[in-house]
Amino acid sequence: MKKLYIDAIKNNLFVKIMLVFAVIIVCATATLAYFTVDYMSQSVADNELEKQKMSMERVNQQLAGKVGVVQQQVQDIYRDPSFSYSLSYLLKHSFSEYMNFKMDSYYNNLGSGIDDLDFFKKMIENDADIANMLLFSSEKQFLYMFGQSNLTKLYQTQASKSYVPDAMALESSIVSTPNPWVRRTVGQWDDKLFSVRVHINEVGTLSNVGQLLVFFQADALKKALTSEGRDRRGYILILSGEGQVIFDSSDRYYGKLYPYVDKIKSVDSLAFLEEESYISMLPSSSLGYTVFGIMPKREVEAIYEPMKNAVIAASFAFILITISIPSFVVFNFSRRTNRIIRSMRRVETGDLTIRIVDEKEDEIGQLSQGFNKMLDELSRHIDRVYVAELKQKHTEFAALQARINPHFLYNTLEVIRMRALSHGAADVSEMIYSLAILFKSFVQQxxxxxxxxxxxxxxxxxxxxxxxxxxxxxxxxxxxxxxxxxxxxxxxxxxxxxxxxxxxxxxxxxxxxxxxxxxxxxxxxxxxxxxxxxxxxxxxxxxxxxxxxxxxxxxxxxxxxxxxxxxxxxxxxxxxxxxxxxxxxxxxxxxxxxxxxxxxxxxxxxxxxxxx
Incomplete structure (x- = not known):
């Protein structure tokens, strides 16, 4: 393993360069991909939460519209004095006394022409979302119920026999879930209802003579969400101040206290309910309820999951391309430089015939050509030195031969010169003398x-x-x-x-x-x-x-x-x-x-x- 590291990495500059380059590319790309996914996920979450808040606004407006309709009807009653007086008479007297009053008014031509009970019946007929309408007399303690299909019924709710008067006296919020004692009295057990309460006062004295309770179908609020179709994610809740479910778009929590009411009322935008979820809140303090938007984080992640996978795939592709192309170029350079190194090692062994074939004109190509020229020049230089040494050996050999008994040759020339002088050949003697002196000089080392x-x-x-x-x-x-x-x-x-x-x-x-x-x-x-x-x-x-x-x-x-x-x-x-x-x-x-x-x-x- 250590040898592999030394051969493949430690002693390989190009591999180390590519490793450093690859680490930089991977880290930079991973960082960019992380921030890109984080930005995209946050953008998707913000977009989905914004869409849910718009849905919450529509639901709130739908509910406020229902409350407004009821309040407007009561205001219409107050605008008609005879009708207002007749309704007050109904709530302050027994039903039989009210019927006698109505008969007397009719014969005396004192009535306005508007029947109190018909007025409320028409309200139900004009709004199919109303399940029941209840008139409660604070003084006589009875409930007069109007239902769909002209169903009317009178219920006696004296305090000695029922908790309804106490319940009606305690509740003060305009919008709430129907009171269970009222439900029990009128036999209304549908959980998907919410109640709108309006107090009825006597016009002259402004004293409270009763209350108008309107039970609306909770599904009526879903009409505000129909435009979203199947794209709706998460669910919307409307909770009373006590945590009772007034509306639930998921239809899971009607008829009971919302189990996570303490968590969603916190200021955190992210809480763990059934699962980790984003929470949005839209309070309505004047009407006594709060609209909540619950968006499971899992559903948000499912939206940007394809985008995240696309970013990750694009990052891997980018890393692969970014590393592969330079690696091809760098390893091509490495192959060419290794060729030069191998050639140098062959030259070290004495092989001067090796030549590098590289026709490219870049730096490595020029280096290869320079290497070839250096070998050519080195070969010529070696040839020159070799030839010079060979000539020197020839000269030394010749000089060695010439040094064989030089004194004998010199003495022999001197004998010949003296012989020439004895025979009168002075010029021959002079030539022999010059030759002897030259020979004596030549043989010196x-x-x-x-x-x-x-x-x-x-x-x-x-x-x-x-x-x-x-x-x-x-x-x-x-x-x-x-x-x-x-x-x-x-x-x-x-x-x-x-x-x-x-x-x-x-x-x-x-x-x-x-x-x-x-x-x-x-x-x-x-x-x-x-x-x-x-x-x-x-x-x-x-x-x-x-x-x-x-x-x-x-x-x-x-x-x-x-x-x-x-x-x-x-x-x-x-x-x-x-x-x-x-x-x-x-x-x-x-x-x-x-x-x-x-x-x-x-x-x-x-x-x-x-x-x-």
Missing amino acids: QTVVTMEEELENCRLYLELFRIRYKDRFAYVIGCDPELKERMMIKMSLQPIVENYIVHGLRSEEEDNLIKVTATLENEMVTIVAEDNGAGISKERLEQIKRSLGRYAVQEPVDSLGLRSVKERLELIYGKDGRFDIESVQGKGTKVIFGFPALRKGEMENVPRISGR
Whole structure:
């Protein structure tokens, strides 16, 4: 497990980047989704509660309308003096006395033409929502009931025989549930009723002579909710001050005290009733009841549940897309960088043939191309160093062979020189002397010499050919005095002048000349070897210059000396070493090379010389 973590996560930058990116995306999306769902749920709840409050307003208006109708009818009674007097007479006398009064009024033509009892009957006929209408006489203590289908009945309710007078005296709210003693007296046991009570006063004295009770069907209030249809959620309650159910849109709590009356009267908008529910309240203190709206939280959640699921699904889709696309791009980069890493590891094992195939021009593509170019350059550099080392081995081998008994060879040349002198061949003796001195210098184990020594060796070499060609060849060697003790590569002039002797000297002409000059400028030595020999054709000169730029073991023999000088300059002085050749066919050749003007102590600090 730990190895998997190290390989897959700890040592993988791209995986860590994607993990951090994924965590950020998931957290940000989850947070946004949470607040979105919370806002949507709150909006839905507010909208549903607002709709329920509008329903509560309509129910309240419906109930207030019923109360208003009853109160308006009583006011109409007060506006008709004879009718008002007749009703007061009914409530203050026995029913038989009232009937005699009505007969006398009719014969004496004192009546208004309105029958008291017919008035109330018409009220019931005009409003099908009225179940019963009761007139209660406070003085005579009787109940006169009007019902649907012209049903009328008189009930004696003296205090000695019934609790109705006491109940009528105690109740004071305009709207309530029917009193159980009144229900029992008139035989009305329908629970879905509410009562509207209006006191009847005598016009002259304003004393209370009775009460009008109207029992309405509670379902009449549902007419205010019919416009909502099946979209109605929760239920609406109308409770009396004691908690009795006046109206219940769910039809579950009629005929009993509402069991959660204490909870819904609290100020909290959310309470646990049958289940956790939102509570809205609309009090009506003047009429003695309160309208409540009960909205179960479960029903609200059911509304926004599809929206919540849609938000969650959209969030998952967003997370998937947002992570997948960058992951594809990042892992593509990872695959390409891993290819570079694998190639680097193969290079570490010594495989320089590996190349990265990546044709894209982005940063990784440029890195891959740079890697390939680096390997190409490294291969060329290794080839150059290898060839140079191989040449050095060849040179060391040749020098080893040349060092075989050098004193024997030197002594042999000295014997030959003395033999030539004894036979009068002074020029031969002089040539052998120069050759012996040159040979003695060549076999010494020095890599660099002073410029004075190198120029002297060059002079001895040229002197050999001056003796040979007599007056047909001359040379000139010049050097700034301050350069004599400066150091230079051993045998760097000999190959150049030899190249002139072999290829440029015109043996049939008598004006052959070569000039070798060494000058100092800005601590840089410049050596020019210029001759008036046969020169080099343009094509051949280009060929020689190209060959000087190639590193191969097999080389054209006529450019071996020049290549040796150029390569040794580059190996020892690096970019500070320079070499060039100019020539015009028939006019001569000029070889120019330069290097830093170093003294002996400074030359030892050069790594290529000191061997460090």
